[in-house]
Amino acid sequence: MSVVKLIEEMTLRSIIEQGHGLSFECDNCWRLVAVDVLDLIGRFGADATVGDVRRKLVCRRCNKRRARALVRTGNRKDECMPTRSRAGR
Numbered sequence: 001m002s003v004v005k006l007i008e009e010m011t012l013r014s015i016i017e018q019g020h021g022l023s024f025e026c027d028n029c030w031r032l033v034a035v036d037v038l039d040l041i042g043r044f045g046a047d048a049t050v051g052d053v054r055r056k057l058v059c060r061r062c063n064k065r066r067a068r069a070l071v072r073t074g075n076r077k078d079e080c081m082p083t084r085s086r087a088g089r
């Protein structure tokens, strides 16, 4: 199973439990947004998966539905799964 698939199937609860952070990056214009996982749980529920949330997101800059999920596993910008963000922020 690929890392991307693993992340797609992570629930919002498990991200909180592991102390991870979650960002979404637009695959079209590279807009990067760090999201508040607790806020997402309020909207979608703790059992929603990263994939569920990702498919609902529309980029506010280019209006494309092409988000990529990035799970932040640490404080350094390269501590991300599956890869660090393209813009390197």
Ligand SMILES: [Zn+2]
Pocket: 026, 027, 028, 029, 030, 031, 059, 060, 061, 062, 063, 064
């Ligand atoms: Zn975009």
